Amino acid sequence: MNDAHPTDSHPVSDALAAAExxxxxxxxxxxxxxxxxxGQVRAEPSAEEGAGADWVSGRTVGLIISTGVLFAVxxxxxxxxxxxxxxxxxxxxxxxxxxxxxxxxxCLVVGGMNLSVGAIGSMATVVLGLLLDRAGLxxxxxxxxxxxxxxxxxxxxxxxxxxLRIDSFIVTISMMFIYMGLRSGISGGAPYRVPDxxxxxxxxxxxxxxxxxxxxxxxLLLVSYMFRNTVFGRRLLATGGNLDAARLSGISxxxxxxxxxxxxxxxxxxxxxxxxxxxxxxxxxxxxxWLIVSFAVAIIGGTALNGGAVSAFGILxxxxxxxxxxxxxxxxxxxxxxxxxxxxxxxxxxxxxDRLREVYAARMEDRGAR
Amino acid sequence: MLELRSISKRFPGVQALQDxxxxxxxxxxxxxxxxxxxxxxxxxxxxxxxxxxxAGQIVLDGTPLEFxxxxxxxxxxxxxxSQELQVLPRASVAENIMLDKMITxxxxxxxxxxxxxxxxxxxMDMVGLRLPASRPVHRLSAAQKQLAQIAxxxxxxxxxxxxxxxxxxxxxxxxxxxxxxxxELRAQGVTILFVSHKFEEVFGLCDRVSVLRDGRxxxxxxxxxxxxxxxxxxxxxxxxxxxxxxxxxxxxxxxVLRAEHLARRGKARDVSFSLAEGEILGFxxxxxxxxxxxxxxLIGEEKLDRGRILVGGRPARIRRVADSLYRYRLGYVxxxxxxxxxxxxxxxxxxxAITAWPRLVAKMTRHIRGAEERAVAARMAHATDLRCTGxxxxxxxxxxxxxxxxxxxxxLAADCDILIIDEPSVGVDVGAKAQIHRLIWDLAxxxxxxxxxxxxxxxEIIRLSDRILVFRAGRIAGEVRGAxxxxxxxxxxxxxxxxxxxAAADEPNP
Numbered sequence: 082m083n084d085a086h087p088t089d090s091h092p093v094s095d096a097l098a099a100a101e102x103x104x105x106x107x108x109x110x111x112x113x114x115x116x117x118x119x120g121q122v123r124a125e126p127s128a129e130e131g132a133g134a135d136w137v138s139g140r141t142v143g144l145i146i147s148t149g150v151l152f153a154v155x156x157x158x159x160x161x162x163x164x165x166x167x168x169x170x171x172x173x174x175x176x177x178x179x180x181x182x183x184x185x186x187x188c189l190v191v192g193g194m195n196l197s198v199g200a201i202g203s204m205a206t207v208v209l210g211l212l213l214d215r216a217g218l219x220x221x222x223x224x225x226x227x228x229x230x231x232x233x234x235x236x237x238x239x240x241x242x243x244x245l246r247i248d249s250f251i252v253t254i255s256m257m258f259i260y261m262g263l264r265s266g267i268s269g270g271a272p273y274r275v276p277d278x279x280x281x282x283x284x285x286x287x288x289x290x291x292x293x294x295x296x297x298x299x300x301l302l303l304v305s306y307m308f309r310n311t312v313f314g315r316r317l318l319a320t321g322g323n324l325d326a327a328r329l330s331g332i333s334x335x336x337x338x339x340x341x342x343x344x345x346x347x348x349x350x351x352x353x354x355x356x357x358x359x360x361x362x363x364x365x366x367x368x369x370x371w372l373i374v375s376f377a378v379a380i381i382g383g384t385a386l387n388g389g390a391v392s393a394f395g396i397l398x399x400x401x402x403x404x405x406x407x408x409x410x411x412x413x414x415x416x417x418x419x420x421x422x423x424x425x426x427x428x429x430x431x432x433x434x435d436r437l438r439e440v441y442a443a444r445m446e447d448r449g450a451r
Numbered sequence: 452m453l454e455l456r457s458i459s460k461r462f463p464g465v466q467a468l469q470d471x472x473x474x475x476x477x478x479x480x481x482x483x484x485x486x487x488x489x490x491x492x493x494x495x496x497x498x499x500x501x502x503x504x505x506a507g508q509i510v511l512d513g514t515p516l517e518f519x520x521x522x523x524x525x526x527x528x529x530x531x532x533s534q535e536l537q538v539l540p541r542a543s544v545a546e547n548i549m550l551d552k553m554i555t556x557x558x559x560x561x562x563x564x565x566x567x568x569x570x571x572x573x574x575m576d577m578v579g580l581r582l583p584a585s586r587p588v589h590r591l592s593a594a595q596k597q598l599a600q601i602a603x604x605x606x607x608x609x610x611x612x613x614x615x616x617x618x619x620x621x622x623x624x625x626x627x628x629x630x631x632x633x634x635e636l637r638a639q640g641v642t643i644l645f646v647s648h649k650f651e652e653v654f655g656l657c658d659r660v661s662v663l664r665d666g667r668x669x670x671x672x673x674x675x676x677x678x679x680x681x682x683x684x685x686x687x688x689x690x691x692x693x694x695x696x697x698x699x700x701x702x703x704x705x706x707v708l709r710a711e712h713l714a715r716r717g718k719a720r721d722v723s724f725s726l727a728e729g730e731i732l733g734f735x736x737x738x739x740x741x742x743x744x745x746x747x748x749l750i751g752e753e754k755l756d757r758g759r760i761l762v763g764g765r766p767a768r769i770r771r772v773a774d775s776l777y778r779y780r781l782g783y784v785x786x787x788x789x790x791x792x793x794x795x796x797x798x799x800x801x802x803x804a805i806t807a808w809p810r811l812v813a814k815m816t817r818h819i820r821g822a823e824e825r826a827v828a829a830r831m832a833h834a835t836d837l838r839c840t841g842x843x844x845x846x847x848x849x850x851x852x853x854x855x856x857x858x859x860x861x862x863l864a865a866d867c868d869i870l871i872i873d874e875p876s877v878g879v880d881v882g883a884k885a886q887i888h889r890l891i892w893d894l895a896x897x898x899x900x901x902x903x904x905x906x907x908x909x910x911e912i913i914r915l916s917d918r919i920l921v922f923r924a925g926r927i928a929g930e931v932r933g934a935x936x937x938x939x940x941x942x943x944x945x946x947x948x949x950x951x952x953x954a955a956a957d958e959p960n961p
Contacts, residue, residue, distance in 0.1 A: 310818035312808040319805060325791040329752065329783060330805050330861065331776035389796060 141383060143434065144398035151405040159412045169291055171404055173359065176297035177352055178400035181371050182378035183304060184348035186396060189379060190308075191341040192321040192388030193249035197238065198349045199371030200260035205231045205350035207264045210273025210363030220279045224358075228350045234260070235346020239339040257372075264365050273363040283358025293355050300351075305393035317341060321388025377424060378403050381431040403427075452476050453498070453529070453611050453642055458507035460493055462850070467493040468504070469666045475611070480633060480643040482653040482674070485663035486686055486908060491646050494663065495613055498644070499531045500524035511611070525551075530604035532597055533615040538588050545571035545584035548603045574602040578632050594625035601632065611642045618652060630656050648907060649737075650679050651947075662686055680940050683910075704728040706764065707901045708781070708869055710749070713758035718744035720925045722758070726869065729899040731891065733916030733934075735906065735946055741925040742905045743786060746871045749903075750775040750783045762869075776806060782867035784858050786874045786905070788851075792858040795847040799839050800828040802846050802857055806865035831860040836886055852883025859890060870894065873905040884911075891915055913942050921949040 155162045181198060188195040205227045212223035234256075241252045282292045307314035319327040320337040328334045349368070357363040382399025384391045406427060410420055453475040460468040468490045475481045485491050496502040498509060500518030509516045511527055518524050538547050545564075548571045554563050568584040575584060580598040588596060597617060604612050614633075618626040633643055633656065645657055653660055654674060661671040662685045670685050677685075708726040713719050719741045726732050734742040747753040749760060751769040760767045762779045775781040785791040794802055804811070804824045811819050811827070828842050835856040839849060846857060855875060862870055872891060876884040892915060894900040906912040912919055912934075919931040919942075929949030934942045 306818070310816075310821075312812055312817075312819060315801070315805075315808060315819065319794060319797070319801070322794040322797055323791075326785075326794055327805075329750075329772055329785055329791055331773045331865070332805075333771060333773050389794075 173291040176294040180352035185375035186379045196253040197257040199368035200257040201349040202353035202368030205353040206367040214273040231346040231350020236343040239342030243335045268365040454510040456508040482657035482660040489663040490666040528610035530609035531613040532600040540589035613644045709761040733912040733919035736922030740922040781869040782862040784872045800842040803828040835860045852879040871903040
C-alpha cells in the first residue's frame with residue numbers, strides 16, 4: 082500500500098489547513114462550519130464555554146432554589162423583611178460576603194488557598210487609616226493606595242508560594258499572623274477617623290440600591306467574563322484543573338498562581354476599604370471573622386476546593402444564602418451563641434450535596450460511555 | 452500452584468482481559484510477556500487483589516481465593532515487587548519490612564526497635580541488602596528499594612512473588628545480583644512471576660513463558676522450546692506484522708531541529724542529533740535511559756547544563772513550555788496522559804483548544820471566540836478520529852485510546868511543526884493503536900511534520916521510524932537506519948546490540 086491518501090483530501094491535512102487559516106495573520110477568515118460527514122464530531126452551537134466556569138449549571142440550580150425558598154419564607158414570616166431598610170442592609174452585607182468570598186475563590190481556582198484574606202483586609206484598613214487620619218491625604222489617593230497595598234500583599238504571598246515552592250496553606254497562615262501582628266502593633270487597636278466624604282460610597286444608594294452592591298455586581302460580572310471568556314481566566318481554571326498538564330500545555334502556571342494571589346489581595350483590600358466607608362471609621366479589627374466567611378460562601382457557592390471550577394453566580398447565591406440564614410436566625414430569635422454551629426453544619430451540608438452530585442454525575446457519564 | 456481460571460476484566464471502552472487462564476507452578480520462574488496494553492498489568496493487579504475480575508477465579512493450591520483488597524492477597528502469601536508500589540519513604544527499612552508484624556514489649560504496645568531491627572536484618576541479609584536496618588527508605592537507591600521489597604515478601608513468607616519490570620532502573624550488576632536471589636528463591640519452592648519486556652532476561656532467567664496478546668492468552672511454552680523470533684511472533688501476531696504503513700522516508704529534507712551535546716546532570720550526557728522536516732525519529736531505550744529526559748530538555752521542562760538546541764538553524768532559548776510552543780512551535784505529547792496530559796474533568800473541547808486559545812482571541816473584548824473554539828476542537832477531533840459523544844464529554848470518561856488521540860489532537864490544534872510523542876500506545880488497545888500509528892505516519896508524510904517518537908515498544912518503533920536512536924544510561928548508544936525496509940529480526944538484533952554493547956562502558960559511572 083503506497084500513499085493511499087492524497088494530501089489534498091486527508092483529514093489531518095484539512096484540519097491543519099483550517100488551523101493555518103485561524104492564525105492571527107488572517108483574523109477575519111472564519112473557518113467553514115464543521116459537520117456533515119458521518120462519524121464527525123459536530124461543533125454544537127451550545128452556550129457552553131469555560132467548562133469550569135458555568136454561569137448557571139447543575140451546581141447553581143440548587144442554590145437558586147434554596148435562595149428563593151429562604152427568601153420566600155422570610156418574606157412571609159417577617160413583616161419587616163421586605164422593608165426598604167432591611168433590603169438595604171441585607172443587600173449591602175451580601176455584597177461584602179461576595180467580595181470576601183471572591184478573595185478566597187480566585188486562590189481556590191488555581192488549586193491553592195489564602196488564609197490571610199482577613200489579615201490582608203485588616204492591614205489594608207490600617208494603611209487606609211494611616212493615610213487618611215495621620216497623613217491627611219484625600220480619599221481619592223488613600224483608598225486606591227490601600228487597595229494597591231492589598232494587591233502587593235497578595236503578590237508577596239504568591240511570590241513566596243511560587244518562588245520557594247511552598248504550599249499555599251503554610252505560606253498564607255504564616256502571612257496571616259505576620260499581618261495580624263503588624264496591624265495590632267501599628268494601630269494599637271484604636272480605630273482611625275475618616276473624613277465624612279469618605280462614607281458616601283459605603284452608606285449611600287443608587288436608585289435605592291447600595292453603591293456597595295452595585296460595585297460588587299460590576300466586579301462579579303467582570304470576574305465571570307474573565308473566567309468564562311478570556312484566555313487568562315481559562316488558563317487560571319486549567320492551572321487548578323491539572324497543574325502539570327497546564328504547564329506542559331504552554332501555560333506559565335507560576336504566573337497564574339501569582340496573578341490569582343494578587344487578585345485575592347485586591348478583593349480583600351477592596352472589601353476592607355468599602356467596609357471602612359460603610360462603618361465611618363477604619364477599624365483595625367476589620368477582617369477578623371473573614372476567614373470562615375470566605376470559605377463558607379465560596380464552598381456553598383460551588384467553588385471546587387481542589388481547584389479548576391468556580392461560578393460567579395454561585396458565589397452570589399452562596400452569599401445570599403449565608404446572609405438569609407443569619408437573618409432568619411435573628412428573626413426566629415435563635416440563641417445567637419449557637420449561630421456558628423448552624424453555619425458550620427450548613428457548610429458541611431453544601432460539601433456533602435456537591436459530592437453526591439458529582440458521584441451521581443460520574444455514574445451517569447460512566448453509563449453513557451459504555 | 453497458582454491458577455487463573457477464565458479471568459475476564461473490562462474497562463470502559465476496552466476489554467482488558469478475555470477468558471485468561473494461566474498456571475504457575477512452585478519452584479518456577481514464569482515470565483509473562485506481551486506488548487503494552489496486552490493486559491499484563493491488569494492480570495497482575497487482579498492476582499494481587501488491587502482489581503477484581505468481572506468473571507473467573509484465582510485458585511491457589513486448589514483453594515479458590517476471593518480477594519476484596521490488596522491485603523487479602525498478602526494474607527494468601529502473594530506479594531508484589533514493583534516500582535509503583537507504595538513504601539513509607541520516611542520510615543526505616545526495618546519498619547517497612549516489619550510493618551504488619553511489629554514486635555512489641557509484652558502487651559504494652561511499645562515497639563521493641565532493637566528486636567525489630569535485628570529480625571529485619573536477617574531478611575535483609577538473605578537478599579544481600581547490606582546497610583543498616585534503621586536507614587530511611589527514601590535514601591535507598593532504586594535497586595536497594597527493590598531488594599527491601601523482596602525482603603519484606605520473605606518476611607511475609609510469600610509463596611508467590613510478582614516482579615513487574617524489576618530491572619528497568621537497575622544497572623547490569625544490580626540486575627545480576629537480583630537474578631541470583633530469584634534463583635535461590637526458586638530453589639526454595641517460591642512461585643515467581645516475572646513481567647518483562649527484555650528478552651535476554653526472559654531467556655536467561657525464566658523457566659516458562661506465557662504470552663498475552665490483546666487481553667487473551669496467545670500461548671505458553673517452556674523456555675527451551677521457543678526462540679526469540681518465535682516469541683516475538685507470538686506476542687505481536689501475524690496480521691499485525693503484515694500491515695505496512697507505506698513508503699519509508701523520501702529524500703533528505705531540510706533540518707528543522709538540531710541538538711548539540713545536550714547534557715543534564717543525572718539525566719542526559721552529550722546527546723546530539725538532528726531532525727529533518729517530515730521525518731519520524733525514534734528514541735528507543737529503557738525507562739530512565741534518557742529519552743523522556745531529553746524530550747523534557749527540548750521543551751524547557753528540564754534545565755540544560757551544557758549544549759545547545761537549534762530550531763530551523765538558529766539557536767533557541769527555551770526556558771519553559773510556553774517558549775517551545777509559541778516561539779518554536781515544538782510540542783510534547785506526554786507519556787502520562789492522565790497525570791500530565793489531560794484535564795480529566797474538563798470537556799473534550801477545552802482539552803483540545805487550550806493550546807490554541809491565544810490565537811482565537813477577539814481584538815477588542817479579549818474574549819475567546821466560542822464558535823471558532825468549537826470549530827477547532829471539532830476539526831481536530833475529526834482529524835484524530837476521536838470517538839466521543841460530543842465536544843462536551845469529559846475527558847475522564849473516554850477510553851485509553853481516545854484519551855491518547857485527545858492528547859495528540861491538543862497538539863494538532865497547537866499547530867506545531869515539531870511534535871515529540873512519548874509512548875503513544877501504552878494502555879491502548881490494538882485497534883486504537885493501529886489508528887494512532889496511521890495518524891503519526893500521516894502527520895509526517897502528508898503534513899510534513901517532524902516527529903520524535905519515544906517508545907519502549909520495539910515493533911512500534913521499528914514500524915514507524917525512519918531512523919532510531921538507541922538510548923542507554925543518558926546517552927545515545929547507537930543509531931539504526933532504514934529500519935522499515937529490513938527484516939524485523941535483523942533490526943531488533945541491531946537495537947539489542949546497542950543496548951548490550953555499552954554495558955561495560957557504563958559501569959564506572961555512578
